[in-house]
Amino acid sequence: MSLEKKIVVLSGAGISAESGIKTFRDGGGLWENHAIEDVATPEGFRRNPDLVYRFYEERRKQLLDPSIKPNAAHKALVALENACHENFLLITQNVDNLHERAGSKNIIHMHGELLKTYCQSCNFEPMEGATQLHFGISCPSCGTLNSMRPDVVWFGEIPKMMEEIEDAIQDVGIFIAVGTSGQVYPAASFVRWAKHAQPECRTIEVNLIPSSGASYFDEHCTGPASETLPKLVDVLLKS
Ligand code: OAD
Secondary structure, three states: OOOOOOEEEEEOOHHHHOOOOOOOOOOOOOOOOOOHHHHOOHHHHHHOHHHHHHHHHHHHHHHHOOOOOOOHHHHHHHHHHHHHHHHEEEEEOOOOOHHHHHOOOOEEEOOEEEEEEEEOOOOOOOOOOOOOOOOOOEOOOOOOEOOEEEEEOOOOOOOOOHHHHHHHHHOOOEEEEEOOOOOOOOHHHHHHHHHHHOOOOEEEEEEOOOOOOHHHOOEEEEOOHHHHHHHHHHHHHHO
C-alpha cells in the first residue's frame, strides 16, 4: 500500500535510548560530567581540543560497540518509509547511525553524524570513520594542526539542510516527533511550522512522557518508543 499524505518524522535521542545510547537531558544523560559549552560549542573546541576529541572518541567507541543495535522503533520507521516511498522524510537530530542501520533511506541528519569528520580549515572530508580524532592530529589534506573535528553541529552553529527541511514541511500531511524533548531550536519549532503551512496536518508526539512542547501536538503516544511507535505505524498503514 502507499500512504498518499506526506509524512515527516522528527526523531531525537529518545528513539535510541532503548538501544543503549544515553539521551541528552534525562537523568544520567550524555552531558553528565561535561558542561555543554565545553564539549559542544566552537569556543569549547578552541579552548580545549584535547577534551573535545576525547569526548567524541568515547561517543564513537560506544556507537561502534556490537551491543548497540537499532530497536523496534527504528525498524517501524523503515516500514513506514517502505509504504510511503517518496512521501516520507525522516529528519533526525541524532548523530548516531541507527536509523541507517535499521534501513532508513530518505534521512536528514540535521545535527550531523558522529562517524564523520571534516577539516575546519579546508573542509576536507575523509571517508566515514576513517579518522580517529586526537590532540595533535593534522588534516590529511591541508596539514593544519588540530583542525579536524567531528561533523556534528555545535551550539551556535546552523543545522544542516535547513532548506530541504523547510520545503518538506511546506506540504506535510502527518508530522510525527519521536523521542525529542522539544528544547532545542529550530527542531522544536517544526511542529508549529507544519501547522502553519498545513493547518489540516495531523501532528503526533511519541514520547516516554509528554515533552515541554506537548501542547503543540494534536495526538500523543505516551510510553517507550519501541512499543508505541510500531503500534502507531500499524494504525497508519491500515488507515
Ligand atoms: P533530549 O535528551 O533533550 O530528549 C530526549 C527525549 O526522549 C525526552 O523527551 C525523553 O522523555 C524522551 N525519551 C527517553 N526515552 C524514551 C523512550 N524509550 N521512548 C520515547 N521517548 C523517550 O534529546 P533531544 O530532544 O534529541 O543537539 O535533544 C535535542 C538536541 O539537544 C540534540 O540533538 C543535541 C542536544 O544538544 C546537538 O548536539 C546540536
